Amino acid sequence: MKPSTKMIDEQTGRYLPVIYPEELPFWEGAKKRELWLQKCNCCGKSWYPIGPACMHCFAMDFTWTKMSGKGTLHNFVIYHKPWTPWFKDKVPYAVINVELEEGPRLTTNILDCPLDKIEIGMPVKADYQDITDEITLVQFRPA
Numbered sequence: 001m002k003p004s005t006k007m008i009d010e011q012t013g014r015y016l017p018v019i020y021p022e023e024l025p026f027w028e029g030a031k032k033r034e035l036w037l038q039k040c041n042c043c044g045k046s047w048y049p050i051g052p053a054c055m056h057c058f059a060m061d062f063t064w065t066k067m068s069g070k071g072t073l074h075n076f077v078i079y080h081k082p083w084t085p086w087f088k089d090k091v092p093y094a095v096i097n098v099e100l101e102e103g104p105r106l107t108t109n110i111l112d113c114p115l116d117k118i119e120i121g122m123p124v125k126a127d128y129q130d131i132t133d134e135i136t137l138v139q140f141r142p143a
Contacts, residue, residue, distance in 0.1 A: 009132055014086040016135055023050050025064040030136040033128045037104055039065040048104040069126030070143065071098040074105055076118055094118055098140050111141045 009016055019027050029036035039046045042059035046067065053060045075097040082088040094115055099105045110118060111127055123143035130136050 012086060013084075014131065015084055016131065017137075019135070022052070026050055027135070029064075029066070030128055030138050033136075035067040035069045035100075035126050035138055036064050037067055037100075037102070038062040039102075046100075046102045046104050048106055067104075067126075068101050071100040071106075071124050071126075071140070073097070073110075073118065073120055073122045073124050073140075074099040075120060076110075078115055078118075096124075096140065098124055106138065108137070109139050111139050113142050117142075 007016060007018065008014070025036050037046045037048050038050060038054075039062060040054035040057060040059055041061040041063055043054060043057040045054065045056045046065060047055045054062060073096055076094050078092050078094050079087075080092045082091050087093065092115060094110050094113075095107060096110045096118070097105055097107050110124065111129070124140040125143045127139050127141045128136050129139050
């Protein structure tokens with residue numbers, strides 16, 4: 001997988017993440033339907049967002065580690081405004097914050113869950129959504 005600098009999918013008009021070289025293990029894992037994050041070799045904690053040093057102890061010694069993909073919905077917001085043209089037919093939609101069993105929190109979307117069924121504290125599991133041939137997003141669904 002090559003780093004992506006394309007900002008908009010020409011077919012859908014959807015904004016795409018810019019993939020930096022240091023993030024490749026995360027995106028390659030997503031393509032394989034796996035969630036990989038950095039884990040500190042000094043303090044043993046995992047973190048997100050991806051960065052050059054542990055956000056807990058600042059060590060720069062880490063290993064990419066496969067996460068369980070299991071977590072708890074920590075918080076959410078329901079958007080009623082389409083922030084980009086691609087979202088025009090998608091409102092209202094939820095953006096959720098998931099706390100993984102391993103500790104890190106990810107902000108993403110929830111799949112196959114009616115908005116009135118979303119609850120703080122509900123168990124969720126990682127799922128994956130192919131956006132382009134190169135990009136698969138990590139999403140979540142009720143566990």
